[in-house]
Amino acid sequence: MSTYRAFRIHEQGGGVESLPLEPPAAGEVLIRVHWSGINYKDALAVTGKGRIVRRFPLTGGVDLSGVVEASAAPEFAPGDAVLVTGCGLSEVRDGGYAEYARVPAEAVIRLSQNFSLRDVMVLGTAGFAAALAIHQLEHNGLAPGQGPVAVTGASGGVGCIAIDMLARRGHEVVAFTRKPEAAPLLRELGASEVHAFETSSRPLEVERWAGAVDNVGGEVLSTLLRATKGWGGVAAVGLAGGAELTVSLMPFLLRGVNLLGVNSAATRRDKRVLLWQRIATDLAPRHLDRIATATVGLDDLPATCAKILSGAHIGRTLVKVGA
Ligand SMILES: NC(=O)c1ccc[n+]([C@@H]2O[C@H](COP(=O)([O-])OP(=O)(O)OC[C@H]3O[C@@H](n4cnc5c(N)ncnc54)[C@H](OP(=O)(O)O)[C@@H]3O)[C@@H](O)[C@H]2O)c1
Numbered sequence: 096m097s098t099y100r101a102f103r104i105h106e107q108g109g110g111v112e113s114l115p116l117e118p119p120a121a122g123e124v125l126i127r128v129h130w131s132g133i134n135y136k137d138a139l140a141v142t143g144k145g146r147i148v149r150r151f152p153l154t155g156g157v158d159l160s161g162v163v164e165a166s167a168a169p170e171f172a173p174g175d176a177v178l179v180t181g182c183g184l185s186e187v188r189d190g191g192y193a194e195y196a197r198v199p200a201e202a203v204i205r206l207s208q209n210f211s212l213r214d215v216m217v218l219g220t221a222g223f224a225a226a227l228a229i230h231q232l233e234h235n236g237l238a239p240g241q242g243p244v245a246v247t248g249a250s251g252g253v254g255c256i257a258i259d260m261l262a263r264r265g266h267e268v269v270a271f272t273r274k275p276e277a278a279p280l281l282r283e284l285g286a287s288e289v290h291a292f293e294t295s296s297r298p299l300e301v302e303r304w305a306g307a308v309d310n311v312g313g314e315v316l317s318t319l320l321r322a323t324k325g326w327g328g329v330a331a332v333g334l335a336g337g338a339e340l341t342v343s344l345m346p347f348l349l350r351g352v353n354l355l356g357v358n359s360a361a362t363r364r365d366k367r368v369l370l371w372q373r374i375a376t377d378l379a380p381r382h383l384d385r386i387a388t389a390t391v392g393l394d395d396l397p398a399t400c401a402k403i404l405s406g407a408h409i410g411r412t413l414v415k416v417g418a
Contacts, residue, residue, distance in 0.1 A: 125195060131160075137156060216413055251406075320342050327350075
């Protein structure tokens with residue numbers, strides 16, 4: 096094949112185009128892409144509603160899984176099954192919405208035998224961020240039996256996977272969603288309670304959470320911090336509901352609460368390898384087939400991404416790219 100299909104994002108608009116196939120440069124791997132997925136960040140990039148892409152034009156898609164076609168790096172050989180999440184894809188370098196991708200070997204992770212190429216894209220950046228959030232919470236001292244762990248924006252990709260992983264680790268999980276219709280699925284994934292979130296504005300609330308994974312930000316994150324138990328942590332993953340944080344210092348100074356940052360895209364390679372090992376073993380979700388709720392093709396991306404930004408979807412949307 097001398098050309099391949101790719102979803103290109105321009106400063107104004109985007110769509111599927113045909114590009115010339117080039118061999119990998121030194122240190123790069125050429126991957127035949129099988130699957131990608133749609134993260135919130137992808138939806139912002141494809142619709143142009145957020146400043147994600149930093150050089151134009153660029154192929155979209157923060158994540159990809161596929162098989163090495165050619166390698167100019169000693170760590171990988173043709174036929175290796177691999178995945179990439181973050182690492183500048185769809186920001187400063189071409190991403191996974193294409194039949195082929197050239198990626199620096201440093202960004203490429205070898206697939207665990209426990210997962211198929213499709214499974215790892217049900218996870219994708221959403222699953223990696225959920226794992227990183229839980230890893231940070233555990234590093235802060237969270238252990239099963241300390242009390243409930245809250246997950247907000249629960250019906251989204253990060254939310255569903257975080258519930259599945261936390262329940263598997265033996266935590267009591269309380270899910271918060273704006274969608275009553277998502278409650279049966281969230282219980283199936285492992286939530287013991289499902290509620291709509293109520294924000295508050297008092298400096299401190301009754302201590303309730305041993306920990307929390309927050310995908311919403313704004314007033315929701317502020318309220319979680321005010322109700323977190325002494326020495327507990329809140330992992331700030333997302334800002335689907337707002338990028339501002341208004342909170343007094345009381346939770347930090349009187350209860351020793353910790354606000355834990357999560358940046359999945361720029362995680363160091365050694366930690367990325369470690370976390371993907373954990374995702375394949377002690378954090379492995381048990382309900383990936385229930386979390387994957389839709390599959391689309393490259394041509395469907397604009398309409399699907401607009402729907403995702405409206406917050407109407409549940410779970411993860413996969414993109415079937417090739418093979
Ligand atoms: N820090 C990182 O490394 C990292 C990595 C991945 C994702 N993220 C961020 O984490 C968040 C979740 O990502 P995702 O892939 O799970 O996205 P997603 O699948 O689109 O889910 C986002 C969820 O947030 C809730 N939500 C959406 N709009 C909202 C609003 N206006 N107010 C309150 N809640 C709203 C909805 O859940 P309910 O309807 O159930 O409430 C929605 O399903 C996003 O902000 C994303 O950018 C960060």
